[in-house]
Amino acid sequence: MKSLLSALAAAAITLAPLIGAHAQSPAKTEIKVGFVPGPYIDGFKAGVEPELKKKGYTVKYYEFSTGLEANTAVFKNDIDANVMQHTVFLDSYNVRQKTDLTGIITVPTPPMGLYSTKHKKAEDVKAGATVVVPNDPVNLQRALWILRDLGWIEIRDNNPVDVTELDVVKNPKGIKIVPLENAQAPRALGDADFAAVQGNFAIYSGLKLTEAFALEKMTKPYTNVVAVRRSNAEAPWARDIVAAYQSDTFKTAIRNDKFYAGFTLPEYFN
Secondary structure (H helix, E strand, O other), rough: HHHHHHHHHHHHHHHHHHHHHHHHOOOOEEEEEEEOOHHHHHHHHHHHHHHHHHHOOOEEEEEEHHHEEEEEHOOOOOEEEEEEEHHHHHHHHHHHHOOOOEEEOOOOOOOOOEEOOOOOOOOOOOOOEEEEEEEOHHHHHHHHHHHOOOOOOOEOOHHHHOOOHHHEEEEEOOEEEEEEHHHHHHHHHHHOOEEEEEEHHHHHOOOOHHHHOEEEEOOOHHOOOEEEEHHHHOOOHHHHHHHHHHOHHHHHHHOHHHHOOOOEHHHHOO
């Protein structure tokens, strides 16, 4: 009996490493990344994907119509990551949807700009000039900050998701602030004196960031990020995405493409 028990124990010890090996998850070899219309997918293909391929990954791309769809896909594990939003939008989404997405690295982002086809100098602004601004609170705040930095208005501090035109507390030039859907702003330039245009919409409507009347002083919460589920933030594949963005391959691809002139570059470009 003792010899039988000893044999069984030895067999169990021999099998244990094999059982553990079969229980381990296989290494991830495919990364699914989502985008909405904008400049981020091209930069990913040019500078990030080559670095991931060196490490044995294949990349599968998904395009969504809205940021809400792209975030839902990450949360449901339909895709691994998305690249299309700043931290303020991401945090707001998490609160509303009770989700746990997080940014793992910032990416080159086109700033919002104030554009005009009628005026070249701040001194040219007349009383009653019309300024088109985004009609969603977060981007409205960014537009109002541009006007504030030009010295045209004064605004009160407010939570980004609660900002309205009523937060303008001083408007000595009598500027008429006209809220409009983001995508419509470039087309409004024919009628309005100025339009605050989100970076994505500006570059795809033919407006050059380098020729804006004024650009926002973009701070980190408004620089776009790669978003993943928080539980995946330290996964090897997520760390490899971060390393690919920080690589010389990516930085060279961005610096050598005039398309990115005027973009706000993350600190790892320094």
